[in-house]
Amino acid sequence: MTAAVRVENLSKTYHTRQRKGLFKSEKRDVVALQDVTLEVQPGEIFGLLGPNGAGKTTLIKIITTLLLPSSGQAWVNGYHIEKESNRVRASVGCMLMGERGLYWKLTGRENLAYFAALYHIRPELRKQRIQDTIDLTGLGEYADRSVETYSSGQKMKLAFAKSLINDAPLLVLDEPTNTLDVLSASELRAVVRQLHAQGKTIIYTTHIMSEAETLCDRVAIIDRGLLLALDDVSALKASLGREQVTRIDGVIPTKAVQAVQALPMVQKATLVLQDGSGQLTVLSDNSPGMLSRLIESLTTNGAVIQRIAPEEVTLEDVFIAKTGRTLAEDTRQLEKG
Ligand SMILES: Nc1ncnc2c1ncn2[C@@H]1O[C@H](COP(=O)(O)OP(=O)(O)OP(=O)(O)O)[C@@H](O)[C@H]1O
Numbered sequence: 210m211t212a213a214v215r216v217e218n219l220s221k222t223y224h225t226r227q228r229k230g231l232f233k234s235e236k237r238d239v240v241a242l243q244d245v246t247l248e249v250q251p252g253e254i255f256g257l258l259g260p261n262g263a264g265k266t267t268l269i270k271i272i273t274t275l276l277l278p279s280s281g282q283a284w285v286n287g288y289h290i291e292k293e294s295n296r297v298r299a300s301v302g303c304m305l306m307g308e309r310g311l312y313w314k315l316t317g318r319e320n321l322a323y324f325a326a327l328y329h330i331r332p333e334l335r336k337q338r339i340q341d342t343i344d345l346t347g348l349g350e351y352a353d354r355s356v357e358t359y360s361s362g363q364k365m366k367l368a369f370a371k372s373l374i375n376d377a378p379l380l381v382l383d384e385p386t387n388t389l390d391v392l393s394a395s396e397l398r399a400v401v402r403q404l405h406a407q408g409k410t411i412i413y414t415t416h417i418m419s420e421a422e423t424l425c426d427r428v429a430i431i432d433r434g435l436l437l438a439l440d441d442v443s444a445l446k447a448s449l450g451r452e453q454v455t456r457i458d459g460v461i462p463t464k465a466v467q468a469v470q471a472l473p474m475v476q477k478a479t480l481v482l483q484d485g486s487g488q489l490t491v492l493s494d495n496s497p498g499m500l501s502r503l504i505e506s507l508t509t510n511g512a513v514i515q516r517i518a519p520e521e522v523t524l525e526d527v528f529i530a531k532t533g534r535t536l537a538e539d540t541r542q543l544e545k546g
């Protein structure tokens with residue numbers, strides 16, 4: 210069976226210039242992808258998970274032919290991204306983050322009609338296809354308003370509708386729920402599940418762990434351009450099998466975090482601060498007495514514990530175990546040893 214996507218040793222370095230004062234600039238290379246190899250199988254929802262700047266959009270742009278790789282190869286639905294780029298484009302529906310690519314003076318429906326024509330959808334099919342897409346994505350009453358009057362969430366939905374217009378076997382969605390409210394996001398995921406049930410292959414990019422966890426069959430975790438892990442969600446979690454995750458909410462001074470990190474059975478302790486209080490996630494061996502030693506080191510070092518609970522391992526914990534960081538931006542990085 211031909212893979213929906215095959216990526217072989219893909220690397221991408223951006224060559225940029227960094228401003229140094231008013232008239233000076235300096236060459237700077239940004240390595241966005243490093244030697245990534247992976248395959249997406251037909252019919253799966255494949256999650257691409259990673260924090261800001263991990264390289265997700267870069268990978269998406271390469272497989273949708275918007276960007277050339279620095280090295281490596283890729284095939285989409287069996288077509289080579291450089292030698293058969295037209296065929297690649299015809300066989301993918303793509304939604305990139307942001308609303309660029311929509312025509313602001315046109316209505317949502319007119320935008321869809323324009324893209325339907327670009328994809329050479331037969332004129333007798335077009336009207337119905339556009340209506341079906343509008344219904345499916347819940348564009349509803351604002352489909353006939355000009356896009357410049359849309360809210361950012363409405364533009365996001367139109368961008369999603371646009372990715373469905375060519376009814377391609379592969380859908381590539383780059384953070385499609387970004388800027389959507391909770392309800393709209395969950396509606397979009399429901400449509401994704403429906404499309405998946407109809408047999409479409411979906412690549413779904415997100416930095417929200419729980420989203421990848423509930424939606425995806427397999428997940429690739431990327432960070433700083435590197436593929437760190439790729440497996441079923443359950444297998445990724447099982448990879449932390451003998452370990453225990455404990456979460457502690459409260460006021461936790463740095464000294465207490467350091468004391469926890471120094472405990473022999475602790476592998477990692479990561480503190481996330483929120484509005485003055487903190488959440489400490491501790492990855493440790495599941496040894497007897499672990500919890501009491503943890504509490505003791507915290508309280509003797511000035512921590513005020515509001516809640517402490519053993520947790521089920523999540524994808525976030527897998528990420529923490531691999532990188533020592535959480536996906537949150539305001540994380541204080543505290544690596545052991
Ligand atoms: N056109 C560009 N020129 C220079 N550097 C770039 C360019 N586009 C992306 N980068 C850099 O490449 C790295 C990967 O960026 P990319 O957009 O692929 O990340 P991402 O995983 O999609 O992040 P996010 O979650 O923020 O969307 C980042 O360090 C980014 O700053």
Ligand SMILES: [Mg+2]
Binds near residue numbers: 265267383
């Ligand atoms: Mg991105």
